[in-house]
Amino acid sequence: MFADVILPLPLSDLYTYAVPAEMRNKIARGSRVIVPFGNKRYYTAIIYKIEDTISKELKDIDIKEIHSLLNSQPLVNEQQLNLWEWISFYYLSPLGDVFNAAVPSSMKSENLKSRFTPRTETVIKINPDMNPNIIREIIGKAQKQQSLYSQIENILIERKSEYISRKEVSELECHSTSALKSLIVKGVLQSVTIETSRLNTDLKPTRNLFPLNEVQQRAYKEIKNCLEFKQTCLLHGVTSSGKTEIYMHLIQDALSMGKQTLYLVPEIALTTQLTQRLQAVFGSKIGIYHSRINDNERAEIWSKMMSEDPFEIILGVRSSIFLPFNKLGLVIIDEEHEISFKQQDPSPRYHARDTAIMLAHLCNAKTILGSATPSLESFYNTKTGKYGLVTLQERYRNIMMPEIQIVNTFELRKRKKMKSVLAPLLIDQMNQSLENGEQVILFRNRRGFASLVECEQCAWTPKCKRCDVSLTYHKKRDRLICHYCNATYTLPAKCPSCNSENLKKLGQGTEQLEEEVESLFPDYFVGRMDLDTTRGKDAYEKIIDDFQSKRVQILIGTQMLSKGLDFENVGVVGVISADSLLNFPDFRSHERGFQLMMQAAGRAGRKNKQGKVIIQSADPLQPVYDYILNYDYEGFFNSQMAERKMFNYPPFSRLISIIIKDKIEHKVEAAAGYLAELLRITFGEMIQGPGKPIVSYIQSYHFREILIKLDNNFSLKKTREAIKSAESKFHSKREFKYITIQYDVDRV
Ligand code: ADP
Numbered sequence: 001m002f003a004d005v006i007l008p009l010p011l012s013d014l015y016t017y018a019v020p021a022e023m024r025n026k027i028a029r030g031s032r033v034i035v036p037f038g039n040k041r042y043y044t045a046i047i048y049k050i051e052d053t054i055s056k057e058l059k060d061i062d063i064k065e066i067h068s069l070l071n072s073q074p075l076v077n078e079q080q081l082n083l084w085e086w087i088s089f090y091y092l093s094p095l096g097d098v099f100n101a102a103v104p105s106s107m108k109s110e111n112l113k114s115r116f117t118p119r120t121e122t123v124i125k126i127n128p129d130m131n132p133n134i135i136r137e138i139i140g141k142a143q144k145q146q147s148l149y150s151q152i153e154n155i156l157i158e159r160k161s162e163y164i165s166r167k168e169v170s171e172l173e174c175h176s177t178s179a180l181k182s183l184i185v186k187g188v189l190q191s192v193t194i195e196t197s198r199l200n201t202d203l204k205p206t207r208n209l210f211p212l213n214e215v216q217q218r219a220y221k222e223i224k225n226c227l228e229f230k231q232t233c234l235l236h237g238v239t240s241s242g243k244t245e246i247y248m249h250l251i252q253d254a255l256s257m258g259k260q261t262l263y264l265v266p267e268i269a270l271t272t273q274l275t276q277r278l279q280a281v282f283g284s285k286i287g288i289y290h291s292r293i294n295d296n297e298r299a300e301i302w303s304k305m306m307s308e309d310p311f312e313i314i315l316g317v318r319s320s321i322f323l324p325f326n327k328l329g330l331v332i333i334d335e336e337h338e339i340s341f342k343q344q345d346p347s348p349r350y351h352a353r354d355t356a357i358m359l360a361h362l363c364n365a366k367t368i369l370g371s372a373t374p375s376l377e378s379f380y381n382t383k384t385g386k387y388g389l390v391t392l393q394e395r396y397r398n399i400m401m402p403e404i405q406i407v408n409t410f411e412l413r414k415r416k417k418m419k420s421v422l423a424p425l426l427i428d429q430m431n432q433s434l435e436n437g438e439q440v441i442l443f444r445n446r447r448g449f450a451s452l453v454e455c456e457q458c459a460w461t462p463k464c465k466r467c468d469v470s471l472t473y474h475k476k477r478d479r480l481i482c483h484y485c486n487a488t489y490t491l492p493a494k495c496p497s498c499n500s501e502n503l504k505k506l507g508q509g510t511e512q513l514e515e516e517v518e519s520l521f522p523d524y525f526v527g528r529m530d531l532d533t534t535r536g537k538d539a540y541e542k543i544i545d546d547f548q549s550k551r552v553q554i555l556i557g558t559q560m561l562s563k564g565l566d567f568e569n570v571g572v573v574g575v576i577s578a579d580s581l582l583n584f585p586d587f588r589s590h591e592r593g594f595q596l597m598m599q600a601a602g603r604a605g606r607k608n609k610q611g612k613v614i615i616q617s618a619d620p621l622q623p624v625y626d627y628i629l630n631y632d633y634e635g636f637f638n639s640q641m642a643e644r645k646m647f648n649y650p651p652f653s654r655l656i657s658i659i660i661k662d663k664i665e666h667k668v669e670a671a672a673g674y675l676a677e678l679l680r681i682t683f684g685e686m687i688q689g690p691g692k693p694i695v696s697y698i699q700s701y702h703f704r705e706i707l708i709k710l711d712n713n714f715s716l717k718k719t720r721e722a723i724k725s726a727e728s729k730f731h732s733k734r735e736f737k738y739i740t741i742q743y744d745v746d747r748v
């Protein structure tokens with residue numbers, strides 16, 4: 001008997017091993033095993049296929065044996081394996097990479113050593129071999145010991161439990177360290193270390209679902225109706241219309257049918273508020289799964305999902321699509337338009353929204369996509385009838401959408417009216433709001449203090465040595481930092497090129513904005529949420545909590561802050577340098593800018609009051625601002641689709657980006673040229689490039705990009721075959737053998 005296995009390595013091939021006799025009845029597709037591979041190394045692998053014979057080519061090769069079997073039950077079920085295969089096929093990534101992304105690393109042992117560390121706890125038990133009469137005799141007249149012993153005994157009887165935690169004992173009324181010690185020395189009590197779970201499984205719900213109002217009720221019924229006929233339904237509902245409440249009713253329905261729900265959000269920051277909201281109703285039926293959860297806990301969640309008593313709801317980010325669901329009925333993808341659903345590096349570069357839809361398909365489950373600003377792709381899919389569409393046009397309690405105003409900062413600057421980063425109108429509005437006890441949110445989509453340092457004399461700017469990007473100045477750390485490779489440098493006192501001491505700091509980031517706002521509003525507390533302030537484990541929680549509980553009145557942040565957070569007291573939202581959101585050289589920049597500004601606006605004036613939004617732009621005549629001012633999603637959609645159609649961009653084509661990288665520039669030039677030539681044989685005019693990506697030198701590597709704009713009716717299978725065959729032809733050339741090729745399918 002032989003088995004083909006998937007190794008956790010970037011390998012496209014499966015490897016064949018012999019199955020030892022004693023494993024034959026226990027092993028199955030999806031089983032987790034340990035196999036030897038390479039030079040005296042051992043890896044955790046997943047059984048892909050079991051067969052009685054091996055192919056001819058392998059006959060002469062010395063086939064190694066599987067070393068050991070880790071679980072009797074397969075770690076990966078059939079649906080998951082099918083999903084892995086689909087990801088590997090669709091996103092052109094080795095199965096080994098998918099395995100790596102899917103399974104927590106503590107479930108992959110390293111060279112025969114398990115990486116999982118169970119959580120342990122010290123507990124106290126009563127010596128089971130000691131007769132109660134003897135115990136009384138031993139304790140004798142020692143008062144403290146007597147009362148401690150009886151209290152422990154009573155608790156254990158009451159709980160029908162064998163032990164009580166050491167910590168709990170120390171909190172007992174009659175606890176005394178010396179008494180406990182004596183009881184242990186006398187052998188009456190025993191102190192033992194046991195393994196415990198990291199998962200909190202006894203949270204009780206604290207409330208029922210809120211009843212839906214009439215508008216929500218109608219949307220809810222439409223969704224149910226739609227899902228009778230379609231697998232996927234898009235809920236297009238303005239911010240604060242109560243989409244989340246509707247999801248909760250749908251989760252309840254899934255629960256009552258004994259089905260599991262996967263609730264995907266684009267960002268960890270969002271899980272904080274949602275966890276509280278969902279736990280209030282569903283208690284510990286929910287498991288939370290994201291990258292801030294440590295790897296051991298992830299392994300425990302995985303194991304619980306395989307148990308008889310799995311979580312019924314999983315709330316998580318991208319990677320939670322890989323959990324072993326066994327009765328998935330509903331997938332909710334909130335803020336479906338967010339590009340953070342797309343994995344960037346490393347491979348597999350999968351889109352969690354699209355992969356989750358595939359997962360739902362494989363499990364015969366239904367999918368709800370939700371957004372106030374749907375991606376053009378998803379909205380287009382409702383037009384073609386692939387997805388259903390349900391619309392919610394009013395906010396809960398019919399509160400008016402915030403009033404949006406645009407201020408022309410170019411004009412103001414010309415007239416010398418901009419004395420700070422904030423326009424006078426925004427400052428006025430902020431003052432009014434704050435005086436009324438309301439809060440303010442300010443967006444600036446750039447972190448750090450100054451995004452560019454420039455010599456006033458000769459225009460020299462500090463750049464990263466390993467990347468072709470200019471460095472950002474971070475004031476608190478007083479360092480120049482490369483946002484591509486995180487390298488840090490000291491800010492020179494003088495220009496190294498002309499010795500001038502006038503080094504200007506240009507391009508304000510969130511850090512500088514914070515400083516200005518603090519000096520403009522000295523009576524209020526200012527918070528900041530960006531990549532730099534949210535590195536710690538509970539950093540998000542703290543910032544969100546401070547704002548929610550009004551300890552902080554002004555919150556500054558990057559786009560991280562625009563997504564789906566629900567605050568109830570925000571009078572004004574300001575968007576600083578809105579143009580920077582639009583002027584990015586990418587066909588999606590207007591879609592992204594529109595979404596970001598509409599989402600940002602959505603944070604204003606929730607609960608019971610209309611809010612205000614002020615957008616600062618130096619170029620306010622761009623048509624996109626008209627759509628924003630009028631909340632005209634459809635108009636925006638139509639205008640963008642006309643452009644996409646004209647230039648044959650998605651959804652009218654599929655983009656496959658192929659990146660070639662190497663440390664030597666002329667080599668990467670030649671390699672990219674050759675690969676493009678090979679690909680043109682099949683794809684002809686659909687190939688663009690090779691060209692330089694926006695940043696073409698990162699961490700000492702030169703990059704070139706080839707883009708395939710694939711016709712929608714071109715076969716996916718043929719595409720994959722042609723790409724793979726071009727790749728192997730490419731790598732068979734001696735000079736290109738070690739050049740890395742990366743694929744990014746449906747690049748965002
Ligand atoms: P969305 O997800 O569309 O942004 P939410 O579900 O977060 O909207 O709703 C906005 C606010 O209104 C939340 O604070 C929510 O609790 C409240 N809300 C919405 N619908 C109801 C309802 N039916 N009953 C009570 N509160 C509701």
Ligand code: ZN
Nearest residue numbers: 455458495498
């Ligand atoms: Zn200079």
Ligand code: ZN
Nearest residue numbers: 464467482485
């Ligand atoms: Zn760098």
